[in-house]
Amino acid sequence: MNVHTHLALHGVAVKKHGSAAAIADLLGADEAVIAACLADATARGRAAEVGGRYLLTPAGRMIVEAEYSRHYAAARADQGFLAAHTRFESVNHELKQLITDWQTINIGGRQLANDHSDAAYDGKIIHRLGTLHDKAVPVLKALATSLPRFARYLDKLEAALGRVEDGERAWFSDATIASYHTVWFELHEDILRVLGRAREE
Amino acid sequence: MANPLGRYLLALDGSALPSRELIGGKAWSVARMLSLKLRVPPAVVITTDACRAYLETGSVPAELATELDAAIAWLEAATGRQFGGDKPLLVSVRSGAAISMPGMMDTVLNLGINDHTEAALAAEAGDDTFARDTHRRFLELYASIVLKATLGENTPHDPRSLREEIAAQGDAVPEAPRAQLLAAVNAVFDSWNSRRARRYRQHHGIADSLGTAVTVQAMVFGNLDERSGTGVLFSRNPLTGDLAPYGEYLHRAQGEDVVSGRFTPEPLSALQASAPAVHAQLMQAAATLESENADVQDIEFTVQHGELFLLQTRSAKRAPQAAVRFAVDMVEEGRIDTRTALARVQAEQIRTLLKPRLADGATHGATLLAEGEPACQGVGAGVVVTDSDSAEQRAEAGEAVVLARGTTSPEDVHGMIAAHAVITEQGGATSHAAVVSRALGVPCIVGCGTGALAALNGQAVTVDANTGHIYAGLLPVVTPDESDDPRLAKLHAWAVAASPITVLRDGEPGADAAFDLAELEGGEDPEQLPALLAGKTCVRGGAIESDAGVAAALAAGVKTIVARHPLPVLLAAIHGAAP
Numbered sequence: 001m002n003v004h005t006h007l008a009l010h011g012v013a014v015k016k017h018g019s020a021a022a023i024a025d026l027l028g029a030d031e032a033v034i035a036a037c038l039a040d041a042t043a044r045g046r047a048a049e050v051g052g053r054y055l056l057t058p059a060g061r062m063i064v065e066a067e068y069s070r071h072y073a074a075a076r077a078d079q080g081f082l083a084a085h086t087r088f089e090s091v092n093h094e095l096k097q098l099i100t101d102w103q104t105i106n107i108g109g110r111q112l113a114n115d116h117s118d119a120a121y122d123g124k125i126i127h128r129l130g131t132l133h134d135k136a137v138p139v140l141k142a143l144a145t146s147l148p149r150f151a152r153y154l155d156k157l158e159a160a161l162g163r164v165e166d167g168e169r170a171w172f173s174d175a176t177i178a179s180y181h182t183v184w185f186e187l188h189e190d191i192l193r194v195l196g197r198a199r200e201e
Numbered sequence: 202m203a204n205p206l207g208r209y210l211l212a213l214d215g216s217a218l219p220s221r222e223l224i225g226g227k228a229w230s231v232a233r234m235l236s237l238k239l240r241v242p243p244a245v246v247i248t249t250d251a252c253r254a255y256l257e258t259g260s261v262p263a264e265l266a267t268e269l270d271a272a273i274a275w276l277e278a279a280t281g282r283q284f285g286g287d288k289p290l291l292v293s294v295r296s297g298a299a300i301s302m303p304g305m306m307d308t309v310l311n312l313g314i315n316d317h318t319e320a321a322l323a324a325e326a327g328d329d330t331f332a333r334d335t336h337r338r339f340l341e342l343y344a345s346i347v348l349k350a351t352l353g354e355n356t357p358h359d360p361r362s363l364r365e366e367i368a369a370q371g372d373a374v375p376e377a378p379r380a381q382l383l384a385a386v387n388a389v390f391d392s393w394n395s396r397r398a399r400r401y402r403q404h405h406g407i408a409d410s411l412g413t414a415v416t417v418q419a420m421v422f423g424n425l426d427e428r429s430g431t432g433v434l435f436s437r438n439p440l441t442g443d444l445a446p447y448g449e450y451l452h453r454a455q456g457e458d459v460v461s462g463r464f465t466p467e468p469l470s471a472l473q474a475s476a477p478a479v480h481a482q483l484m485q486a487a488a489t490l491e492s493e494n495a496d497v498q499d500i501e502f503t504v505q506h507g508e509l510f511l512l513q514t515r516s517a518k519r520a521p522q523a524a525v526r527f528a529v530d531m532v533e534e535g536r537i538d539t540r541t542a543l544a545r546v547q548a549e550q551i552r553t554l555l556k557p558r559l560a561d562g563a564t565h566g567a568t569l570l571a572e573g574e575p576a577c578q579g580v581g582a583g584v585v586v587t588d589s590d591s592a593e594q595r596a597e598a599g600e601a602v603v604l605a606r607g608t609t610s611p612e613d614v615h616g617m618i619a620a621h622a623v624i625t626e627q628g629g630a631t632s633h634a635a636v637v638s639r640a641l642g643v644p645c646i647v648g649c650g651t652g653a654l655a656a657l658n659g660q661a662v663t664v665d666a667n668t669g670h671i672y673a674g675l676l677p678v679v680t681p682d683e684s685d686d687p688r689l690a691k692l693h694a695w696a697v698a699a700s701p702i703t704v705l706r707d708g709e710p711g712a713d714a715a716f717d718l719a720e721l722e723g724g725e726d727p728e729q730l731p732a733l734l735a736g737k738t739c740v741r742g743g744a745i746e747s748d749a750g751v752a753a754a755l756a757a758g759v760k761t762i763v764a765r766h767p768l769p770v771l772l773a774a775i776h777g778a779a780p
Contacts, residue, residue: 016612103640107523108439121518127397175640185610199610
């Protein structure tokens with residue numbers, strides 16, 4: 001599998017049910033190239049297309065996973081990338097707690113769903129997200145030094161953070177849009193695939 | 202004016218209430234408590250005038266340094282302690298503008314501690330660990346907030362090594378309390394121009410010249426002796442809405458201990474038993490604050506050497522049930538009008554109250570198949586499916602499915618959207634499944650145990666994510682109604698009277714005329730509603746019952762909405778129409 005095809009299918013693995021445009025956007029790649037690769041992969045039975053959105057077939061999934069070590073040998077041997085990944089996991093741990101604090105609220109000792117009726121509480125969590133983001137920026141820049149396409153994630157995270165800070169709450173953790181959490185999670189998935197590591201819950 | 206200590210400094214002594222613009226929101230709330238004759242730790246405030254001078258010249262005005270000495274002397278006299286002395290005065294330093302905004306400096310606590318004052322504090326409290334811990338907490342906060350150093354996870358705990366580690370990254374933490382204070386004040390002023398604060402002001406049209414104040418307040422300690430402690434008090438029960446005050450008290454402990462969860466707090470009756478006079482004062486203070494603010498209060502307090510200090514009060518966060526009860530009860534007590542009551546209950550809170558739940562007695566005799574940690578409350582039932590692609594396909598074919606996974610990843614989001622409930626074997630409250638299901642509002646139980654769910658594949662189950670139990674079969678579920686509860690019914694009647702639009706239930710006269718958005722492509726997407734609603738006067742279905750849907754309906758001039766539950770729609774309309 002050539003490098004473009006692998007990248008396109010990797011994009012499908014990270015952004016399942018994405019359109020060619022969404023996958024190209026995720027990867028920072030040329031949409032026409034990605035669309036051609038996906039059409040070809042679909043013809044070969046490695047991907048399936050439903051209404052312009054793609055997912056991997058079991059065979060496609062196996063091939064993509066088998067080839068990560070070949071396409072990302074450099075990243076896997078890059079001490080800078082590995083060190084940045086370690087720091088990312090530490091910030092990731094904080095982010096998970098932060099998202100939980102955004103979604104739930106402690107009332108009289110019980111953890112309930114945050115109905116966002118307390119603007120001061122939300123303001124504090126948004127403040128913490130900004131602080132966490134400031135901490136994540138050097139880590140993401142370090143990742144992008146080794147793999148330049150990772151710079152896309154930083155742009156997307158900054159866009160989501162900006163919308164949250166401007167009062168659009170959904171951009172914090174809504175799973176159906178490119179919210180801070182959605183982008184972060186895709187980034188995490190991307191890194192784990194590149195390194196061939198398993199997610200730890 | 203409070204008590205001027207110079208051009209830029211005020212001592213808060215309850216003599217008059219300065220403006221929010223001059224002293225910022227935090228100092229204002231301290232001053233307000235003082236004006237109600239409540240006991241608050243002594244505090245001084247550096248006004249926003251000083252910040253403006255700092256912003257103009259790039260340095261702290263020369264007079265401020267002298268005035269700070271007078272302020273410290275005032276705090277020392279008010280507390281009977283000395284900054285840097287043998288009976289040490291420690292202070293907190295907070296930023297505070299008239300309007301709170303992100304990006305401003307976080308609070309530095311325990312400022313004034315060094316090797317000498319640590320030893321003095323240890324002798325006073327008879328507790329070396331507490332004094333050393335206080336020193337360490339100060340160093341960590343000061344390093345991250347004032348020096349912006351990033352300390353790793355394995356930072357040393359003893360203050361000497363910690364100071365060395367911080368210094369190795371750049372600036373050291375000053376030994377002298379006065380130097381610590383000056384640097385913290387500078388850091389507050391600098392934070393006014395942080396990226397996030399500037400961005401926030403720009404977006405919200407807040408003038409850059411507003412400036413921030415700095416509140417310097419004496420620390421009080423709840424762990425100095427047997428007659429000390431700390432706690433939180435709600436003036437009414439924030440979970441049930443019950444009238445009785447509700448709170449927790451930690452004997453001989455500090456505020457951080459309550460938050461950290463390392464100690465098990467006692468109910469307030471413990472304080473009542475050990476210090477009835479303090480308890481009575483606290484109840485009196487709660488009543489005063491609730492009455493003055495015309496809302497239920499969440500009050501933080503500390504008892505030091507048997508003396509009660511109020512640290513902070515704010516409107517209490519509340520569970521949905523309590524939100525309804527507070528609002529209705531306070532109207533009946535004559536404290537607020539119905540308009541205020543309606544403003545205090547969110548549509549989302551009513552949606553939560555009206556979510557389907559298991560019928561009374563439904564679990565009697567039912568087989569418990571598995572249990573885990575509730576991550577997103579609610580009840581969902583259906584056939585267990587263990588992969589997300591099948592879950593989506595079967596849901597599209599009209600089947601109710603419950604998605605069961607070991608863990609979930611971004612690959613599962615489409616399956617989670619399609620499911621009536623999500624259950625996982627591994628992971629806790631912060632796992633992907635928990636986070637995403639809460640974002641989607643799908644009932645979810647996590648951490649049922651490895652191997653606990655795979656065998657359920659193909660079986661019909663009922664997931665009670667209120668309790669964390671998964672039962673065999675489809676148990677009877679009831680959908681609550683506004684009329685079930687007298688308070689909800691009352692709120693409903695007020696909402697009908699205040700709403701700018703009419704909301705009908707299914708089956709009511711006139712409901713048949715409604716145009717059904719579900720029949721249109723994009724009717725479920727709030728962003729597409731403005732275009733779809735043009736020219737319509739009576740609408741139902743699609744995304745119309747969501748907050749965004751109601752907002753779009755108001756904007757499009759829709760007169761009537763037909764809804765399964767009218768009250769959330771009415772509230773969304775009232776809140777959406779309010780200026």
